[in-house]
Amino acid sequence: MDIETMVLHGGYKPDPQTGSTAEPIHQTTAYAYAKADEISDVFRGYAPGYIYSRLANPTSSALERRLTELEEGVGCLTTASGMAAIASVAMGLTRAGDHIVASRGLFGGTISFFVKTLGRFGVETSFVDAEDTDGFRGALKTNTKFIFVETIGNPKMDVPDIPAAADIAHAACLPLVVDSTLTTPVLIRPKEFGADIVIHSLSKFINGHGNSIGGAIIDTGNYDWANGAFADIRELAAKAGKLAFLAHLRMLIYRDLGCCPSPFNSFMHLTGIEGLTMRMERHCQNAQALAEWLAAHPNVKGVEYPGLASNAYHETANKLFGGRYGAMLTFRLGSKDAAMKFIDATELAQNLANLGDSKTLIIHPASTIFSEFAPEERERMGAPDDLIRVSVGIESVKDIIADFDSALQSL
Ligand SMILES: Cc1ncc(COP(=O)(O)O)c(C=O)c1O
Structure with a gap:
């Protein structure tokens, strides 16, 4: 089958x-x-x-x-x-x-x-x-x-x-x-x-x-x-x-x-699990579009998503995942203050400690999931203070981008 x-x-x-x-x-x-x-x-x-x-x-x-x-x-x-x-x-x-x-x-x-x-x-x-x-x-x-x-x-x-x-x-x-x-x-x-x-x-x-x-x-x-x-x-x-x-x-x-x-x-x-294949296709499409949009945004300092051609892991991901790159991405805003303000300003994306939901989820890892680690350890683990983690959902990508756009404009 x-x-x-x-x-x-x-x-x-x-x-x-x-x-x-x-x-x-x-x-x-x-x-x-x-x-x-x-x-x-x-x-x-x-x-x-x-x-x-x-x-x-x-x-x-x-x-x-x-x-x-x-x-x-x-x-x-x-x-x-x-x-x-x-x-x-x-x-x-x-x-x-x-x-x-x-x-x-x-x-x-x-x-x-x-x-x-x-x-x-x-x-x-x-x-x-x-x-x-x-x-x-x-x-x-x-x-x-x-x-x-x-x-x-x-x-x-x-x-x-x-x-x-x-x-x-x-x-x-x-x-x-x-x-x-x-x-x-x-x-x-x-x-x-x-x-x-x-x-x-x-x-x-x-x-x-x-x-x-x-x-x-x-x-x-x-x-x-x-x-x-x-x-x-x-x-x-x-x-x-x-x-x-x-x-x-x-x-x-x-x-x-x-x-x-x-x-x-x-x-x-x-x-x-019954909807897994359809959800994953849409998750990946939406994440690719959001990653590209964020990468082109002047206020965003860096985006990590293996689907971006510039990403250090793009080739390895291509070899392993057959041209799809998952639903999670991270981006940096230059300071913890900006990251916290961005999260407060989003309306569609939900601020919570999960990923893989059909809905778009965001979190500030440094002050939550990684808060028990020292700042230099967090950096090494990939959770610096200005980083936001996004689990991109299966909503209309237009609505997701509009939410991120208005949150970025509010900074
Ligand atoms: C990659 C990965 N593995 C394991 C876990 C732990 O799973 P659970 O929360 O179901 O215990 C998580 C939770 O976020 C995860 O992201």
Whole structure:
């Protein structure tokens, strides 16, 4: 199936009992069995079945099947949030004393998780500029357990060379983990470029309507867990084969952290995902037009958008995303004061801490998402004081530009 069909039909057929064309919301905590032996068999893995919704739930399973198809993976685990997906993967691959290599322009929450939370448990992270391919190789240590990149850094807007990062990871027998939240399977299937694990915050474009938090982990099937660098997962691979890593998470980290999604949220993501391909086309068109308009504006000091021919990551983005460049852009106004005034003056764009909604969203990252970091760290992470982040929506681009125009005129 083409992706336009998959977003509507992937992983679900009308319910055989009722004919319901929408996946039912299985709002249940646990699952009843007629016989004591039956539930015991399911517990011990001798028979398939649901036990308790912290481990698995049929509504979330439908979403997992659809996401597996969309990423052409071998399996998926949905989580309560994007952060829960990142935490589960990182904790599933490391122990105290281990090390992670990551690109520098990551979402602030991910950096905070790697540095502060994982740091408390004895796991260290080294950050490398996304374009510094040799830097990734040089940062590897004997205790490194994975390389982590975002397809487009939020808000640094840096685009790593994913095939090169995959080659470096694989040469060291390590998995490459790719957060594809900003690109979705519409712009890139990271599997085709060598990624081993794909992560999404479903809260963004996949949901598309800003109404539910969620996350997903997809195993692309590229990494050979049976011969990999993780002794416990190697053992599991004898039984679970390609699904060894996801089984390791579901039977241990994910189960113990209790980071399952609510079935209602999974239903909302399944509904939202149906319009994903059409939304992404429009998001990308609008973002390109707004980026070009901002780049030509005399009061704008700089625009970062990989769709601009002048952008440092334009060529890499072209290679990876097939001529579309996503919906997020950033621009600078020369001072924090001007950035704050601009945000106050917009009327259509909503000032909030999200991206990937159908509506246009703006935020001042330095005083919000990155406020816990020192000014020089914020600069390095791509969040200087005069920068505004925009998640360009699917409204009429004429109306978006008119809103930005009047806000810029008011400065
Ligand atoms: C690229 C990226 N990954 C992960 C996350 C975390 O996702 P969530 O907010 O669903 O926990 C975000 C949130 O903004 C993000 O932008």
